[in-house]
Amino acid sequence: MAECWRPYRVLLGSRMRAQTAYRRSFVSDVLGSVAIGVMEFAEVYIVFANVDVLGELDFAAAALVFALANLGFSLADLLVGHVDTLPVYLREGTLDAFLLRPLPVLAQLVTSDVSLRRLGRIGVAVVVLAVALPLNDIEWTAARVALLVLTPLTAAAIFAGLFVCAAAVQFWLVEGAEVTSAFTYGGSYASAYPASIFSLPMRLLFTFVVPAAFAAYLPVLVLLDLPGPAGTPQWLGWCTPLAAVAVWAVALLGWRAGLRHYTGTGS
Amino acid sequence: MRLFATLVVLGFRRWSTYRLATAAGAFTNTVFGLIKASIMVGAIGAAGGELAGYDARTGATYAWLVQALVATVNVFNWSELALRVRDGDIAIDLARPVDPQLAYLAGFVGRAIHQLIPRGGPPLLAGALVTGLALPSTPLPYLLGAVSVVLGVCVSFGVWWLVNLSAFWLVELRGVLTLNVVAMAILSGLAIPVHWFPDWLATLAALTPYPSILQTPVDIVTARVEGTAALGELAVQVAWLAGVLLLGRLVFARGARKLVVQGG
Numbered sequence: 001m002a003e004c005w006r007p008y009r010v011l012l013g014s015r016m017r018a019q020t021a022y023r024r025s026f027v028s029d030v031l032g033s034v035a036i037g038v039m040e041f042a043e044v045y046i047v048f049a050n051v052d053v054l055g056e057l058d059f060a061a062a063a064l065v066f067a068l069a070n071l072g073f074s075l076a077d078l079l080v081g082h083v084d085t086l087p088v089y090l091r092e093g094t095l096d097a098f099l100l101r102p103l104p105v106l107a108q109l110v111t112s113d114v115s116l117r118r119l120g121r122i123g124v125a126v127v128v129l130a131v132a133l134p135l136n137d138i139e140w141t142a143a144r145v146a147l148l149v150l151t152p153l154t155a156a157a158i159f160a161g162l163f164v165c166a167a168a169v170q171f172w173l174v175e176g177a178e179v180t181s182a183f184t185y186g187g188s189y190a191s192a193y194p195a196s197i198f199s200l201p202m203r204l205l206f207t208f209v210v211p212a213a214f215a216a217y218l219p220v221l222v223l224l225d226l227p228g229p230a231g232t233p234q235w236l237g238w239c240t241p242l243a244a245v246a247v248w249a250v251a252l253l254g255w256r257a258g259l260r261h262y263t264g265t266g267s
Numbered sequence: 268m269r270l271f272a273t274l275v276v277l278g279f280r281r282w283s284t285y286r287l288a289t290a291a292g293a294f295t296n297t298v299f300g301l302i303k304a305s306i307m308v309g310a311i312g313a314a315g316g317e318l319a320g321y322d323a324r325t326g327a328t329y330a331w332l333v334q335a336l337v338a339t340v341n342v343f344n345w346s347e348l349a350l351r352v353r354d355g356d357i358a359i360d361l362a363r364p365v366d367p368q369l370a371y372l373a374g375f376v377g378r379a380i381h382q383l384i385p386r387g388g389p390p391l392l393a394g395a396l397v398t399g400l401a402l403p404s405t406p407l408p409y410l411l412g413a414v415s416v417v418l419g420v421c422v423s424f425g426v427w428w429l430v431n432l433s434a435f436w437l438v439e440l441r442g443v444l445t446l447n448v449v450a451m452a453i454l455s456g457l458a459i460p461v462h463w464f465p466d467w468l469a470t471l472a473a474l475t476p477y478p479s480i481l482q483t484p485v486d487i488v489t490a491r492v493e494g495t496a497a498l499g500e501l502a503v504q505v506a507w508l509a510g511v512l513l514l515g516r517l518v519f520a521r522g523a524r525k526l527v528v529q530g531g
Contacts, residue, residue: 028441032441032442046464055309186302
């Protein structure tokens, strides 16, 4: 068993060594990633510098939504965010090298990199979470603790699945790759705010098509015992793992179809 | 002048080749516009229908306009110069009988002109359909706004030029470029209008050229600032433009003096 993971371990280990070899570059990369996290939180902060409540959530609750969504997204970004470089491989014809190796292409692509710099953004999300959690009035039960622990992981799974869905579509789009950013980065953007501010069609889109609301908003409704807005009741918060499974099912089917559609450009 | 115009046209053509990429970018700008407009309208609603001079309609218009202009003023990426410094191609630019800063500015403006309609039209159209747009009905704000957008594009170039010049002294630039994107995304008003900032952040923003890139053009186009106040804002933009371009020339000259390119 351990033997079949070895190639991936070696690949990832080499990537990590490569990224940390140049200390100063690595530090500046991590700082850049911290800055992205701080910027995203600044947006929420500025909104709440003007209002007390947004979408029926106060600042503490909105910060909780932000922290969980960001933690999930930046974990996914660290682990699989680099699959959005697939169009580069397609254009340059370097995907063929992956096809020649006796390992699944998706697994190779995912383990071909790990963006350690994104630890910076994860750090920001963890700090916001640590500050926001005690500020919220949560009636702790075993089930809610479990949900809190599970949420960042399932959120990461949702966003990772969205990244793979996006990569799958690249086999057809290539040049039009940016379309998918609307759903990966756009999904992340939407997930960091209470979904109750969206109009009903948009809320349904970001709940049932691009399940961004499952990443943080719906679980937070459960944690705070708040009723959800029309179309997205509170109990959906417990269904986050189902959303992750659904995204991955679509992602893997799409990836298979995409890879079959691919024809190399030759050498 | 003829040379500048030719370089602008070439910059335009370089981008007009990739139609699908442009359409894809416009689509993404539009989706982000939807989310941004929702956040703004939500916040304005929570504030009781009016927030720092924005009501639901003008707030949504703000969100759609920044999304329509974000590609034109190029908030997210320009590292062409830095890459040429790193791989030594800058030597070719230095050997040309053209001022490098002016030549790159021309390319940047050509790109901006190309992006204006195809990247700006779809978000505005979506805005008109989804939330409605609150736009002035007299021609003057558009005229001044057009000048302001051009100035905004040039200020953005000046800032990117300066950031890129750090390639003369640093090898790995991703961190520095990211910091600039972050500063620009917040302080230009892309994320949230500068008028919503708490005092300390508004002061900080006013000390940087970033608001001149997006906030000012949008303020003028929507006639939030009119008449002499609008002229005053344009003057601020011109001052920042002169500042960043001049500083850019000085730093470039220093960097070029220090530069060593391996010949072959």
